[in-house]
Amino acid sequence: MNSVTQPDRPMTQARPRAARALAVSLFAAASCFAVASTTGASTALAQTAEMPLPAIVQERGVRTGEFTLFPAFGVIGHHDTNLFNGNNTEANKPVGATSVRFAPRLSLSNDPNSNVAFSFTGSGDIRLFLSDNKSVGEQDGVGGGMGLSVTFGQRRSFSLTLFDTFSRALRAPNWELTSTLDRVSNDVGARIEFHPGDIPERRPFNLAVGASWGKDMFDFFQAGDTTTIRSKLTASWRFLPKTAAVLDATWDFRSYDNNTLSLQNLAADSQPFRVRVGVNGALTKRITASALGGWGLSTHAKGASFNGFLASAGIGLRASESTRIYLGYDRNFIDSYLGNYATFHALGFNLKQRFGQVMDVTARFGTRFLEYGSFTPIGGLVALDPSCNCRRDTGLDGGLSANFDVARLIGLNIGWQMRSVITNFKVVGNDKKTILDTGAFTGHEIFASVNLRY
Amino acid sequence: MQENHQIGHAGALMAAPVPFAGRSVFADRAFKSESLGGRGVRLMVAVAFGVACLFVALFVSAQEAKPSADPAQVAKQLEQARAFVARMGSLIGGAFNELEEARKAQNVSRVNCVGEAVSTMKGLLRLSEGNLLVMQECVSRNDAACTNHEFVKISIAFNKTEELDGQLKGCGGPAVDGAIDGRPVIEKNVGDTPDLDPTLGLNDMSPQLENPPSASPFYTFTGN
Numbered sequence: 001m002n003s004v005t006q007p008d009r010p011m012t013q014a015r016p017r018a019a020r021a022l023a024v025s026l027f028a029a030a031s032c033f034a035v036a037s038t039t040g041a042s043t044a045l046a047q048t049a050e051m052p053l054p055a056i057v058q059e060r061g062v063r064t065g066e067f068t069l070f071p072a073f074g075v076i077g078h079h080d081t082n083l084f085n086g087n088n089t090e091a092n093k094p095v096g097a098t099s100v101r102f103a104p105r106l107s108l109s110n111d112p113n114s115n116v117a118f119s120f121t122g123s124g125d126i127r128l129f130l131s132d133n134k135s136v137g138e139q140d141g142v143g144g145g146m147g148l149s150v151t152f153g154q155r156r157s158f159s160l161t162l163f164d165t166f167s168r169a170l171r172a173p174n175w176e177l178t179s180t181l182d183r184v185s186n187d188v189g190a191r192i193e194f195h196p197g198d199i200p201e202r203r204p205f206n207l208a209v210g211a212s213w214g215k216d217m218f219d220f221f222q223a224g225d226t227t228t229i230r231s232k233l234t235a236s237w238r239f240l241p242k243t244a245a246v247l248d249a250t251w252d253f254r255s256y257d258n259n260t261l262s263l264q265n266l267a268a269d270s271q272p273f274r275v276r277v278g279v280n281g282a283l284t285k286r287i288t289a290s291a292l293g294g295w296g297l298s299t300h301a302k303g304a305s306f307n308g309f310l311a312s313a314g315i316g317l318r319a320s321e322s323t324r325i326y327l328g329y330d331r332n333f334i335d336s337y338l339g340n341y342a343t344f345h346a347l348g349f350n351l352k353q354r355f356g357q358v359m360d361v362t363a364r365f366g367t368r369f370l371e372y373g374s375f376t377p378i379g380g381l382v383a384l385d386p387s388c389n390c391r392r393d394t395g396l397d398g399g400l401s402a403n404f405d406v407a408r409l410i411g412l413n414i415g416w417q418m419r420s421v422i423t424n425f426k427v428v429g430n431d432k433k434t435i436l437d438t439g440a441f442t443g444h445e446i447f448a449s450v451n452l453r454y
Numbered sequence: 455m456q457e458n459h460q461i462g463h464a465g466a467l468m469a470a471p472v473p474f475a476g477r478s479v480f481a482d483r484a485f486k487s488e489s490l491g492g493r494g495v496r497l498m499v500a501v502a503f504g505v506a507c508l509f510v511a512l513f514v515s516a517q518e519a520k521p522s523a524d525p526a527q528v529a530k531q532l533e534q535a536r537a538f539v540a541r542m543g544s545l546i547g548g549a550f551n552e553l554e555e556a557r558k559a560q561n562v563s564r565v566n567c568v569g570e571a572v573s574t575m576k577g578l579l580r581l582s583e584g585n586l587l588v589m590q591e592c593v594s595r596n597d598a599a600c601t602n603h604e605f606v607k608i609s610i611a612f613n614k615t616e617e618l619d620g621q622l623k624g625c626g627g628p629a630v631d632g633a634i635d636g637r638p639v640i641e642k643n644v645g646d647t648p649d650l651d652p653t654l655g656l657n658d659m660s661p662q663l664e665n666p667p668s669a670s671p672f673y674t675f676t677g678n
Binding site: 045048049050052085163165167169171174181183185187189191193206208210212214216221224228230232234236238242243244246248280281282285286288318334335336337338342372391393421423425426427437438439440441 | 648649650652653654655656657659660661662663664665666667668669670
């Protein structure tokens with residue numbers, strides 16, 4: 001959605017089980033409540049024990065030979081109280097916007113444990129804003145995503161996975177403008193895995209090496225267009241059936257397609273490297289925990305670079321068969337269009353409660369303390385903390401969502417979420433006094449949807 | 455004369471012909487000598503037969519002789535047999551769960567398929583329990599052969615039960631509970647074990663697309 005403190009996440013690939021769950025149960029959440037884990041982007045491991053799907057949902061899907069098809073279609077009513085992240089103390093006042101969104105979705109997969117595993121998920125995000133405001137009206141758009149994955153030799157010691165991840169993300173700018181921050185990104189890559197053992201349940205070791213080539217292009221903000229080559233090495237050892245020691249190392253090669261930001265001393269090409277090791281899994285039958293530590297280097301060609309430790313820890317509780325609670329911490333860094341990078345400490349809390357096998361309520365809250373890399377203000381238009389010549393943000397995100405499975409084919413979703421940023425960063429006028437943009441803002445979103453799923 | 459001649463001719467190679475009651479003495483001797491040779495052969499055959507019988511008896515005796523029991527080996531076999539029977543019991547418990555699920559799903563073909571396997575498994579378990587009792591009795595008699603015999607029977611029943619357990623997991627088609635190649639796939643945890651894959655998401659290479667932060671000067675680039 002429109003959260004400032006969270007990155008956009010394209011549709012994940014190569015997870016048929018998760019994709020199926022998403023398709024049949026959290027369809028509305030995926031399209032409307034899709035902000036990722038509040039603990040930040042790097043915490044990608046499973047957090048708590050999965051909650052089985054409601055009985056009414058389990059029989060969905062259309063079997064066509066070896067494949068199962070999950071079609072769905074959602075109609076969403078959505079209202080954002082502050083579409084352009086404005087503030088009453090600046091010229092960019094908050095502008096509310098109501099929209100109708102259509103979200104078709106289609107998942108197709110075969111048995112994930114067959115020797116050739118195929119998974120495809122595609123979704124659409126069509127937004128029509130109901131407003132006379134021209135800037136708001138220009139935010140109409142067609143977005144969506146697609147994830148495709150084919151794994152050869154899934155049941156053999158060596159497997160090869162080819163994948164492609166495409167997304168068309170819709171996002172309003174941080175100022176009331178007729179332009180957008182809509183973007184298109186596509187990643188295509190391959191992964192080779194070595195996992196000795198005959199069946200997945202008897203494969204304690206897994207070693208994977210993958211690489212991808214990605215392109216990210218904005219409709220209007222061409223200065224932010226990038227090309228990235230990603231490489232990833234992971235290893236895991238399940239020393240207990242539900243607990244694993246993991247190694248996760250990534251090395252990216254990211255370059256801007258033009259040097260506009262570099263010339264402005266805002267962002268430069270980089271080769272971010274991250275490595276983390278730790279354990280993840282079940283401590284007891286009811287408690288899960290994860291603890292990972294490592295090191296990261298942003299390695300920017302120009303300007304500030306991050307060089308520091310990475311850490312994440314979390315604890316999940318299966319309080320009952322219908323209750324899941326998770327509390328997590330994450331320390332990492334992200335690439336930024338301002339100051340090269342931003343390092344953050346993030347805290348997140350999630351609660352999922354099921355009522356009567358027909359309603360799932362999800363509550364989440366997260367906060368992130370970001371510190372951007374130091375940089376030289378451009379043209380004297382920005383105000384920075386003189387102690388570090390950097391920008392510091394405190395981001396808050398939270399939300400509450402309820403999903404009703406009214407019948408086998410129909411579900412309802414209703415929710416609220418908020419986003420807020422407090423920052424020391426300001427854009428000032430040439431007189432150094434007039435505040436053009438205070439940086440801080442708060443926005444609330446409410447939404448309701450009707451979802452048809454087969 | 456003709457007769458003598460004939461006789462003499464007949465015994466010419468042995469001796470001169472002697473008239474006696476129409477028969478030659480030499481001819482009688484020859485007859486006696488022939489009778490003595492046949493008896494020797496018969497005697498030798500009898501002796502050989504007796505010796506052969508003795509050998510056979512020895513062999514049979516050797517086969518039937520009770521070997522000395524190794525207490526450690528016997529105890530090990532008994533322990534293994536108990537484990538086999540216990541494992542068979544647990545497999546049948548799982549099979550009953552499968553049957554119950556199939557009934558809940560109202561999948562008639564699966565119910566039939568699982569039911570057949572369960573019936574056979576029950577019979578095998580009953581037999582093995584009886585064999586285990588006999589085996590314990592053999593152990594108490596320190597009878598290694600009997601112990602081994604019962605152990606083999608229990609082992610065969612156990613192997614068959616495991617085979618049936620694999621078959622019933624494939625009941626209802628490969629996409630339900632078994633992989634296409636027949637090897638079982640564990641999709642559901644029975645009991646209180648958390649359904650958690652600790653490596654889920656580890657290999658995910660989805661890009662993290664950061665957004666331009668608020669209050670950024672980027673709006674100046676948008677041309678509006």
